[in-house]
Amino acid sequence: MLLFTPGPTPVPQNVRNAMADETMHHRTPEFEAIFEKTRKHLFNLFKTDEVVMIASSGTGAMESAVINLCHNTLLNVNSGKFGERFGKIAQAHNLGSVEIKNEWDTPVNVEAVVEAVKNNSNIDAIAIQISESAGGLRHSVEEIASAVKAINPEIMIIADGITAVGVEKIDVTNIDCLIAGSQKALMLPPGLAILGLSNKAIQKIGSGKGYYLNLASEIKKQKQNTTAYTAATTLIIGLLEVLETIEADGGIEKLYNETTLRAKAVRGALEAIGLHSYPKNPAKSMTTIDDENASEIRKILKEEYSVNVAGGQDHLKGKIFRINQMGLIPVYEMAWVVNAVELALDKLNRRTYDGTASKVFNQLFLELV
Ligand SMILES: *Cc1c(COP(=O)(O)O)cnc(C)c1O
Numbered sequence: 001m002l003l004f005t006p007g008p009t010p011v012p013q014n015v016r017n018a019m020a021d022e023t024m025h026h027r028t029p030e031f032e033a034i035f036e037k038t039r040k041h042l043f044n045l046f047k048t049d050e051v052v053m054i055a056s057s058g059t060g061a062m063e064s065a066v067i068n069l070c071h072n073t074l075l076n077v078n079s080g081k082f083g084e085r086f087g088k089i090a091q092a093h094n095l096g097s098v099e100i101k102n103e104w105d106t107p108v109n110v111e112a113v114v115e116a117v118k119n120n121s122n123i124d125a126i127a128i129q130i131s132e133s134a135g136g137l138r139h140s141v142e143e144i145a146s147a148v149k150a151i152n153p154e155i156m157i158i159a160d161g162i163t164a165v166g167v168e169k170i171d172v173t174n175i176d177c178l179i180a181g182s183q184k185a186l187m188l189p190p191g192l193a194i195l196g197l198s199n200k201a202i203q204k205i206g207s208g209k210g211y212y213l214n215l216a217s218e219i220k221k222q223k224q225n226t227t228a229y230t231a232a233t234t235l236i237i238g239l240l241e242v243l244e245t246i247e248a249d250g251g252i253e254k255l256y257n258e259t260t261l262r263a264k265a266v267r268g269a270l271e272a273i274g275l276h277s278y279p280k281n282p283a284k285s286m287t288t289i290d291d292e293n294a295s296e297i298r299k300i301l302k303e304e305y306s307v308n309v310a311g312g313q314d315h316l317k318g319k320i321f322r323i324n325q326m327g328l329i330p331v332y333e334m335a336w337v338v339n340a341v342e343l344a345l346d347k348l349n350r351r352t353y354d355g356t357a358s359k360v361f362n363q364l365f366l367e368l369v
Contacts (some may be wrong), residue, residue, distance in 0.1 A: 001302070004337055005310040006133055006163060006286040006324040011238070015187065017025060018241035019225045019234050026231040034223040038236055041243035045165065045252060045260050046180075047172050048196030052218040053239075055232035058162045058181030061193035063089050064178045064213035068093055068219035069156040069207045070125035075116055077127070080134025081313055082160060086127035096122050104316060105290075107281045113144050117151055125156040133184075134313060136288030136322055137279035145174035164286035165194075166215035167254075167259050180237055185285065186328040187242050188202035196337040249328060251345070259284050262325045262334060265364035267324035269338040272360040273351060278320055283294045288322045296323060304347070305340035335361050 003010045024031050042051040049140060054060060066074060066089045071095030076086035090097040097121055100112050108128070117123055127150060130141045145157040164170060165178060166185030170176055178196035182188035195215070197205075208216030217228040246255055263284040264275065266318045267277050270289055278290040291297065295318045310337040312320040335358050342357035363369045 002307045002333055004307055004322055004324045004333075006118060006136070006326065007181070007321050009184060009187050010191060011187055011246060012242070013327060014245060015238050015241045018342075019189075019238040021237070023072040023269055024233050024237070026233050030231060032225040034222060034237060034240055035222075035227075035231065038240045039222070039225065040242065041240065041247075042194060042196075045243065046178055046194075046196030047170075048175075048178055049199045050197040050202060050219060051194060052197070052215060052222050053194050053232070053236060054213070054218060055191060055227075055230070055235075056193050056213075057183075057190050058179065058193050059085065059159075060213065061179045061181065061195050062086060062158075062160060063342070064193075064210065064215055065158045065195060066090055066095070066125070066177060067093055067164075067209045067213060068215040069158055069177055069201055070127075071204075072096055072124045073098060073120065073122035074296070075113070075120075075126045077113070077129070077139060078102070078141065079106055079108060079137060080104045080132040082129050082134060082162075083127075086158075086351065087161070093325050098123060101197070104132070105137065105279045106290070107132075107137050107139045107279075108144070110140055110144050110147055114147050114151065117148055118153065118229050123155065125158055127158040129160040129162075129285035130170060131167065131285045132163070133163045133283075133286065133322075135279050135316065135320070136283050136286045138281045138283040140281075142171045142174065149174045153200075156201060157291045161328065163283065165196075166246075166255070167283075167285045169253075172196065172198070176204075182239065187327040188235055188238045188240065192232045192239065230267060233261070234368065245328065255328065259325060261365050261367070262329065263287065265361045266325060266334065266338060268364045269361035270341060273342050273345060274356050275341070275345075285326050286322045287323055290316075290320045292319075293348055293350070294319055294321045296348055297341065300344040300347050301340050302339075303347060305336075305343060307337050307340045309337075315342045331365060334365070
């Protein structure tokens with residue numbers, strides 16, 4: 001079965017092998033050496049002043065960012081389930097909460113964020129997805145961050161990059177916290193989250209908030225190549241293998257370029273067979289198609305063609321399907337996925353199969369046209 005959900009993504013064989021060794025003790029020079037190497041790679045990937053790894057799924061990092069960087073009122077951008085989650089986290093911690101809500105295909109307007117910030121001087125942090133995975137859209141985070149910092153540089157910008165870090169180059173000039181999770185673009189099993197932090201964020205964190213999710217405790221320890229609590233040793237060993245594999249494969253820039261081409265080729269192929277791309281500004285992490293037969297298409301893909309793609313959640317359940325484009329993906333797998341979608345449309349008597357999807361995919365991905 002080909003796993004083509006936008007998280008979890010497949011774990012490469014060499015990474016699984018690296019994680020299959022005997023369990024290591026985390027307070028040892030051997031593990032600290034691995035930790036140090038991993039941190040070096042992460043600085044290169046995040047381009048932030050500090051990075052910390054925590055043993056949790058992505059949501060743990062979101063919560064950690066909110067409690068440590070928002071001390072008054074959080075403005076969250078809700079164009080989907082993950083954006084909505086930031087608001088729920090703020091409310092769970094009795095922080096003030098202001099939300100800008102849009103339909104799941106609609107990226108937030110930069111002006112709307114600027115207006116909200118100007119209208120409420122209690123807002124001291126903004127939380128937003130770079131790629132909102134619920135509908136596969138890209139928010140203009142860098143532009144928003146720059147506009148907000150021009151109004152008040154003290155406002156913290158928390159950017160959820162769980163389906164963006166490792167997908168495309170992110171300009172972190174005005175971002176205070178950039179979050180990644182292991183099971184999406186980083187091609188690992190779930191359970192590890194990473195936060196990139198600016199010096200301004202570190203200042204605001206001070207002695208930190210919370211206990212397990214206290215970022216001050218982690219920053220202090222991780223600078224010494226260890227963790228405040230037991231490290232997710234196996235996942236960190238896997239992460240080092242992933243980051244070394246990306247390097248060996250030509251480097252992160254090459255992966256960004258390939259992901260960009262893959263995104264263009266998949267969307268182009270599916271549009272060429274009459275399908276409709278859902279988000280108004282698609283993220284590179286996934287292609288999201290809205291279609292009245294979304295459930296049937298997913299079922300045929302899985303049962304007839306061994307391709308597992310994701311559906312939608314909440315009000316988009318049965319209305320969309322989402323195809324992953326993150327990670328090191330063999331071209332022959334991606335070509336099969338778009339071909340299988342075309343075969344599914346034939347089975348549903350929507351369109352006679354003629355190989356258009358894989359042809360267009362190849363033309364765009366291999367830059368033959
Ligand atoms: C998957 C995802 C999360 C949540 O991560 P969990 O690992 O499920 O806690 C948060 N934000 C985005 C954009 C995601 O895609």
